[in-house]
Every structure is written in C-alpha cells, then in structure tokens.
Amino acid sequence: MHPAMDWFSLPSLLKFLAAWMLLLSFALLAQRRLLSLIHLLAWQGVTLAVITSLVAQLTDDRLLWLSAALTFALKGLLVPTLLHRILRRLQVRGDVEMSLNVTSTQLIGIVLVIFAFALAAPLSGALPAVTHGMLGIALAAFLLAFLMMITRRKAISEVVGFLAMDNALFFAATSATLGMPLIVELGIALDALIAFVILGVFFFHIRESFESLDLHWLERLREDQ
C-alpha cells in the first residue's frame, strides 16, 4: 500500500480514536474541575459516536448508523447539557475533592490499564479483525471510570464516573461484537438516562438535607432527625 494511503485508511483511524478514548478516560481521572469533567464526558460521547459510525462504515451496517446518531445526540449533547444545567442550578463551584491525590490515582490507573490489557489479550484472537485490540482499551476505560467513582467524593463527579462507565461498556460492545442489537442498545441507553434523571433528583435531596454534595455526609448516622 502506498504510505500516503495509510493515513486515510479507516482501521488506522479507528485505532487512533480508540487511543484517544483511553486518553480521555485518563483526563477524566485527573481533572479537578466539575465543568471540565462534563466537557470531557461530552468529548467521550462524541468520540464514541465517531467510532460507531466508522465501524458502521466498515461493516456496512445500517442499524449501526442509527446507533451512532443516537449516541451523538444522547451522550454527546443531551446528557452533558443536562449535567450543565444541574451544575448551574445547584451552583456548585470550585475543585472536586478527591480522597487520593492525582498522581497516585494516575499511577493506579496505569496498573489498571495493564491489568485490563492482560485480561483482554487472550480474547483478541476471537475478535473481529477491524476492532482487533480495542476490547482491552474498552475494558481499561471501564476500570478507569470505576476508579474515578471510587476516588471522588462529590455526587456529581460520581455520576460523571457512572456515565463514563456506561460509555466504556458501549465501546466494549461495539468493539467486541461490532454493535449490539439495536433493541438492547436502546434499552441500555434508556436505563442510563433514567438513572441519570433519578440521580439528578437525588442531588437536590442530598443537598437539601446536608447542604453539600459531599457524599461523606451520607456515611454517618445522625440521630437528631
């Protein structure tokens, strides 16, 4: 193949986007500001939509195009906008408190990525050739989102972690099976959206009773009520 053609080849672009997804996961892990967290989540959603549409182009699957469009609308636009609105209404400001400092969280993140890659390596032979090696990245993104939920204290950033986990799952499904059946996908998307709405209601309740979104208050028993 001519070297100039390599630039335009879809599989190499797909690999690049997979690496970009991993990078966004790490950025989510390291980011302190709530607003930037939401922006990063939106970027993750958009990347996911582009990946899905590339896979749709490669496999010539009509339904995957629909799924890509849905991903873009839901994960790239709707959820970040809603989060943005909640953030404005709650008037939360400042840095996110973390129970671990950023450097050690990132170093643990590296260990998680190695673990995920080792876990996915035996499977990669059975995967479709197009998405070869992407399952490991999806698994890593999942574990990183999980780590983010563990290390954050504020309710909003935990929800961002939850949504990032949802993104990673979706990514794993796309890379392992070239897209789930549309009905399953719709179900999961709806589940995530409903969970998100319920959590949104919870935010206000948590803040009303504790005057803070710090989830540490939930861990203590109070007798005076």
Next chain:
Amino acid sequence: MNWGAWGVQTIQVLLALAIAPLFAAWLQMLRSLLQNRRPAGLGQAYRDLRRLFHKESLLPEGSSWLFRFSPYVLFGTKVMALTLVPLVAVNLPLARAADVIALVGLLAVARVFQVLAAMDTGTAFADLGAHREMLVSALAEPALLTAFFIASLLAGSTSLSTIALHAQQGMFSLHPSMVFAATAFFLVLLIENARIPVDNPATHLELTMIHEAMLLEYSGRHLALLEWGAQVKLLLYVAMGIALFFPWEIADQANPVALLLACLAFVGKLFLAAPILALVETLLAKKRLFRVPEFAASAFLFGVIGLLTHFMLGA
C-alpha cells in the same frame, strides 16, 4: 574517512550554536507581541551574550572548582548532544557514536553538574532551585525515555538517525502510540526548558523559580555560557522533536542541494515551532510548585499509555 560527512557534521553543530540565541529571541519576541508588549528585537539575545562575555566573572567566597568547572561541562554536554541529533542530515559520522538512551544520559550528566554547582555555593536560593530541579526531573526523565522507547519500537532501533529515517519513510501513517509519545515529549520539553506552566524563564525574582535560582551566583562569561547553553538546550529539544515526529526534508545523502533544502526546512520548522511555544506560554498560567510533579507525572503517564497502546494495538 569521509571528509564531506565530517564537514556536514561540523556545519550542522555550528549552525545550531549560531541560531540558538536567534530562536530564543524569536520566541521572546512572539511572547511579547502576544502579551501586548513591545519586543526587544531579534538581536537582543546576541547583545546580551556579548555583554556578558565582556564582563568580569566573579566567584562566590568558598566555592570550589565545581562551580567554575560546571558551566563548561554544561555547555560541552549540550554541544555533544547536538552532534547526536539529525538536524539537517541523517547518518552523520557521530550519529553512530551514541543512541537516544545515551543522549538522555548525557542530559542527565549536565543536570547533575548544574545541581552540584548550585549546591556548591551554599546559597539558600540556589539550594532550593537544585532540590526543585531534582524533584521535577525525577519524573520528567522517565517520561522522555518512554517517548523515545515508543519511537524506537516503531523504528526497530534506538539510534535517532534511524528513527528519523524510518519516520520519514512512513510519514503519512497515523500511529496512535506516536501521538502519545509526541504529547509526552512536548510536556517534557516544557518542563526541561523551564517554560511557563512549570517555571518562568523571564524572571529572576520569584520564589518559585527553578532554573534561574540555580544560576543566581553566576556572572560574566560563566553566566553567558549557561544562558547560551540554555538556549542551545531549547533548540536541542525542539530539534529532537522535529527528528522524532516531523522529520520531513532531512537529507539522507551528501548532496549539496538536498543539504541546502534541509537547512532551509530546519530553519522553517524552527520558525513555525516558536509560535506554538509562545502561544502555550501565553495561554497557560504558571502552576503552583507542588502541582508541577503532577504535570511531570502526566507526561510520564502519556509515555506509558503510548507504550501500552503500541503493544495492544500494534501501531
């Protein structure tokens, strides 16, 4: 022995030494323009160096030979490092002398001498600077190594010349691991050259300074050598970045036309690299000192992710 190749080698090093102050001045000029200040002009760096070379060099009381010796070691190691990097041509005689790992080692030697010389004076400020330098570079150096490792894995060789040649042949291929390597390398460039998010190169009187704190006791020709050395180091890092990630038009044969073209391309790439650096330095705010290791750790992280994606995705 091939005298032509040795000639090119010599010209390459001399060219780099000559334009290093010009590059620094061009960067400073762009920064001034971006910050709505009036620039000092491109000759300012040369005028500063000339002024310093004409001044008397003072030695602090109680300082040892290490203090006098270090500026020459620092400048010498940087000149040596320049011979290893393909600026205008690959496969020069001295390129085979050492690979990228030795290059990192060479830069480490310079750092050790700078830190020792700073501690030698016994000044509190210089001592602080030395400690900070070590704190930051302990994480920056492995990041630089991982960036080099990624490029080496792709090219199948640790020689910078071979890496540049390999990258030149497949220059349109999009390697995810190389993108991570480039990010890590750029962060290391900012850290090692005392650029803005880490250190402010424009000030001598700031409590959080790192690089300038180590030079506080130097004067005259020693200071001139150190300043020139810092400019050469910046050029060296930019040249390494060019050789790793944008090695277009670097000549691979001793052809006068190709060499002239390569020289022009190199100067052109430097000309374009400065606005990027100036923009980054203008847009970012200087970090708190204790956030700097975090910054260095993220550079290391990019390098490691790059290595991992190379093994996972095979590209």
